[in-house]
Amino acid sequence: MIDKFKAKFVEESNDNVHDLEEALLLLEKDTGNKEIVERIFRAMHTLKGGGAMFGFNQLSEFTHHLETVFDLVRNNKLEITDDIISLTFESIDHIKHMLEVGDVDDEEELDNQQSFIQRVQRVANLEGAVVTKTPASKEVAVKDDGSKTYLIDIKPNEEILRNGTNPFYLLDDLHAMGIAKVVAYHEKVPVLSSFNPISNYCHWQVVLNTSESINDIKDVFIFVEDECDIAINEISAGNLLTSTELVNKIDEAARLQKPLVKDELAGLAASTSDSEAKKDARKKVQLKEHKISSIRVNSSKIDELVNLVSELVTIQAQLNLFAENDGNPAVLALAENIQKLSRQLRDNAFSISLIPLQSELMRFQRLVRDLSKELQKDIDFVIEGGDIELDKNIIEHLTDPLLHIIRNAVDHGIELPDERIGNGKSPKGTILFKAYYSGASVIVKVMDDGKGIDPEFIRNKAISKGLIDSSTELSRKEIFELVFLSGFSTKDEVTDVSGRGVGMDVVKKKIGEIRGEVSLDSEIGKGTTLTLELPMTLSIIDGLLVRVFNNQYVIPIANIEKIYAIDSVSFGKTFNHVVNIDSEQYPFIDLRETFETDLVNKGTEQLILVKYEDRKVGLLVDQVIGEFQTVVKPMGRFLKKQENISGASIMGDGTIAMVIDTNRLIHNNATKKYRTKN
Amino acid sequence: MTSIISFLINGEVFAFDTLKVRNILEFDKVTWVPNTKNYLLGVINLHGNIIPIADLRMMMGTENAEIGQDTAIIVVSDDDKTDSLIGLVVDGVKEVFDLDEASLKESVINGNTGLVHTFTGSIFKNDEFIHIIDLSEVVQEIEK
Numbered sequence: 001m002i003d004k005f006k007a008k009f010v011e012e013s014n015d016n017v018h019d020l021e022e023a024l025l026l027l028e029k030d031t032g033n034k035e036i037v038e039r040i041f042r043a044m045h046t047l048k049g050g051g052a053m054f055g056f057n058q059l060s061e062f063t064h065h066l067e068t069v070f071d072l073v074r075n076n077k078l079e080i081t082d083d084i085i086s087l088t089f090e091s092i093d094h095i096k097h098m099l100e101v102g103d104v105d106d107e108e109e110l111d112n113q114q115s116f117i118q119r120v121q122r123v124a125n126l127e128g129a130v131v132t133k134t135p136a137s138k139e140v141a142v143k144d145d146g147s148k149t150y151l152i153d154i155k156p157n158e159e160i161l162r163n164g165t166n167p168f169y170l171l172d173d174l175h176a177m178g179i180a181k182v183v184a185y186h187e188k189v190p191v192l193s194s195f196n197p198i199s200n201y202c203h204w205q206v207v208l209n210t211s212e213s214i215n216d217i218k219d220v221f222i223f224v225e226d227e228c229d230i231a232i233n234e235i236s237a238g239n240l241l242t243s244t245e246l247v248n249k250i251d252e253a254a255r256l257q258k259p260l261v262k263d264e265l266a267g268l269a270a271s272t273s274d275s276e277a278k279k280d281a282r283k284k285v286q287l288k289e290h291k292i293s294s295i296r297v298n299s300s301k302i303d304e305l306v307n308l309v310s311e312l313v314t315i316q317a318q319l320n321l322f323a324e325n326d327g328n329p330a331v332l333a334l335a336e337n338i339q340k341l342s343r344q345l346r347d348n349a350f351s352i353s354l355i356p357l358q359s360e361l362m363r364f365q366r367l368v369r370d371l372s373k374e375l376q377k378d379i380d381f382v383i384e385g386g387d388i389e390l391d392k393n394i395i396e397h398l399t400d401p402l403l404h405i406i407r408n409a410v411d412h413g414i415e416l417p418d419e420r421i422g423n424g425k426s427p428k429g430t431i432l433f434k435a436y437y438s439g440a441s442v443i444v445k446v447m448d449d450g451k452g453i454d455p456e457f458i459r460n461k462a463i464s465k466g467l468i469d470s471s472t473e474l475s476r477k478e479i480f481e482l483v484f485l486s487g488f489s490t491k492d493e494v495t496d497v498s499g500r501g502v503g504m505d506v507v508k509k510k511i512g513e514i515r516g517e518v519s520l521d522s523e524i525g526k527g528t529t530l531t532l533e534l535p536m537t538l539s540i541i542d543g544l545l546v547r548v549f550n551n552q553y554v555i556p557i558a559n560i561e562k563i564y565a566i567d568s569v570s571f572g573k574t575f576n577h578v579v580n581i582d583s584e585q586y587p588f589i590d591l592r593e594t595f596e597t598d599l600v601n602k603g604t605e606q607l608i609l610v611k612y613e614d615r616k617v618g619l620l621v622d623q624v625i626g627e628f629q630t631v632v633k634p635m636g637r638f639l640k641k642q643e644n645i646s647g648a649s650i651m652g653d654g655t656i657a658m659v660i661d662t663n664r665l666i667h668n669n670a671t672k673k674y675r676t677k678n
Numbered sequence: 679m680t681s682i683i684s685f686l687i688n689g690e691v692f693a694f695d696t697l698k699v700r701n702i703l704e705f706d707k708v709t710w711v712p713n714t715k716n717y718l719l720g721v722i723n724l725h726g727n728i729i730p731i732a733d734l735r736m737m738m739g740t741e742n743a744e745i746g747q748d749t750a751i752i753v754v755s756d757d758d759k760t761d762s763l764i765g766l767v768v769d770g771v772k773e774v775f776d777l778d779e780a781s782l783k784e785s786v787i788n789g790n791t792g793l794v795h796t797f798t799g800s801i802f803k804n805d806e807f808i809h810i811i812d813l814s815e816v817v818q819e820i821e822k
Contacts, residue, residue: 310726551710595712635711635721637761638730638820642714648721648728656709656723 031080147211149240153231155203178210235265358386385435401507413450449527484508545625549597552657561609588618685768701753734766739792
């Protein structure tokens with residue numbers, strides 16, 4: 001079971017890492033772009049949080065250090081330099097490696113990791129300082145980082161100094177790329193009497209270990225190409241400078257002024273790094289095998305597929321009709337086969353894009369369990385509506401925000417058992433995760449019965465953060481909205497769990513990306529409720545097809561309590577516009593009236609009792625046709641104003657049935673009708 | 679050079695920029711949507727998408743516009759998104775031709791009764807005036 005989660009985490013993290021790399025590449029071109037820094041920071045944050053959750057503790061620790069660096073950048077305390085970028089790239093590779101192997105206890109690996117962390121920390125410690133090139137650190141002994149060792153011959157001609165070129169800058173640049181050892185050859189320097197101070201008599205050899213490509217090394221010499229003889233030769237993969245044999249050779253070359261020969265060094269490499277090369281190769285193979293297990297497809301492609309399939313099903317229904325009328329048995333058989341195929345195709349296409357919420361909920365359960373243990377809280381995580389199906393794309397966008405929300409509920413919401421008892425509550429806190437359809441939307445609520453949030457506290461905090469002016473008058477609702485502003489986070493200290501200011505603004509942004517909305521409500525001492533309203537563009541709902549006047553409508557089955565034939569209920573001549581069913585009175589809405597149709601067929605109607613909040617309300621329709629599973633499509637921007645209808649379904653024969661948003665319908669009517677508590 | 683598509687409304691000729699036009703359909707069954715403006719006739723299923731249909735003739739002030747053999751739906755989009763596709767009902771589609779911008783004159787509006795007031799301009803062609811409708815105003819009106 002745990003392995004399943006781990007695999008999922010690894011899969012997602014690989015995406016995160018991919019995103020990280022992409023962002024980093026962008027940052028390299030545009031080092032001042034804060035949005036990209038944010039993006040990088042968030043990706044790291046997710047890696048960190050997820051890593052800690054799924055037992056990748058070393059990964060989490062490592063990412064934490066890296067995150068610190070970008071937190072400084074984010075807060076303008078550190079400037080992005082090429083060194084930071086290169087180091088981050090290296091780190092990403094390391095993260096990939098850690099994702100693959102998980103936590104290790106191999107000493108060599110641990111050393112490797114420690115030295116890496118030290119490097120990252122060193123960058124973080126430069127806070128405030130103007131960051132120049134990080135000198136190559138000699139104690140770092142990276143072996144499996146994909147770096148290479150080069151032998152570089154630099155032979156400037158005599159004239160080079162006349163152009164103002166200082167060859168030492170070239171050497172500095174090489175030092176900045178990795179670990180370099182330089183041998184200077186000065187055998188050509190003449191006696192002082194014939195020494196010309198503007199002529200160059202030296203040449204150098206550099207043994208460089210770097211993860212940069214050979215082209216990057218060439219770039220260093222781009223302006224001196226004409227004045228130098230440059231030879232760059234790869235002598236080995238990995239860091240050959242760790243070999244004492246090589247270091248001795250270099251020292252010897254410097255002493256004897258006898259240049260190093262590339263083949264000799266290469267031979268050295270073969271003898272020392274054989275085993276490592278094998279290790280590398282093995283890792284690469286594993287990586288390749290990993291990647292094929294699932295593919296990611298642009299959601300627009302899936303949308304298009306589903307649309308095309310819907311159309312196919314429609315045409316196929318027409319074909320069936322034609323074949324039946326035609327009566328030709330051959331055509332009939334063909335039509336039947338096509339029907340079978342298109343049905344399978346439709347089911348397949350839909351199943352690609354829809355997954356039940358349940359599949360993600362397990363992760364949250366695990367999160368609550370682990371986190372509450374760590375924080376010594378006692379929490380019950382209750383799930384309602386886990387079978388709700390949502391677009392895969394939507395669920396994916398939902399995971400991160402929900403992780404944040406639930407983490408917040410556990411970390412900040414629910415109190416410690418003692419505190420709870422002190423407040424007269426049960427020591428065990430409850431987090432209720434509730435999902436349900438509301439017309440063409442899915443509502444997800446995360447409710448905790450914790451200490452709640454004081455609106456005044458939020459207000460003061462927003463003032464202190466400069467988000468609002470101290471004189472601004474805000475309603476209760478507006479105050480809670482402040483939580484979603486960028487730069488607002490209600491907990492100052494940094495915890496391993498719920499972040500340092502990566503907060504509700506991210507949640508709002510993520511939910512906004514899938515055209516959803518998020519709102520917060522809280523009562524001091526009672527708890528906090530976060531409500532997400534999500535569209536379900538492609539969601540399939542189980543609906544009851546009904547007819548009102550000449551139109552077909554779909555009422556989501558989840559909302560329906562019971563259906564009555566009209567003669568079993570009596571519209572008593574009551575003063576309060578209610579219907580009597582089984583000695584109970586319910587308010588009702590005549591849909592034919594609400595939809596402003598001509599009332600025909602009075603007497604043959606049926607009454608559908610639907611749930612609305614804690615009440616039940618009757619809906620009067622002309623006829624109940626039956627139960628259907630339908631795909632809800634949006635009505636487009638021009639019909640958004642029509643609140644009673646939240647979407648439409650295309651039936652098998654191509655006709656359209658509109659989906660009634662019973663919650664809105666009843667809500668809109670409630671202002672007109674009298675309320676009765678059930 | 680822009681190409682425009684001309685169509686008939688109540689005996690007069692109007693036109694749109696062809697780049698905004700996605701489809702031209704025969705008028706077929708439209709599913710009526712309750713609680714909407716009068717000129718919104720309902721929705722249709724176009725290639726699996728739900729497209730609202732507005733009667734442009736009613737918007738232009740034509741009363742009791744009837745559905746005849748030539749009645750057509752021009753599906754347009756002002757910003758190229760599926761979400762903003764809308765079908766407009768006209769009495770009949772005439773032709774597509776290249777607009778000679780030099781011959782474009784300012785449209786003369788004298789207290790019309792419909793909901794559409796903004797025109798890109800008018801041209802005189804084959805003994806009749808063709809008024810080019812500004813689509814964005816139509817769209818805004820429907821969305822209001």
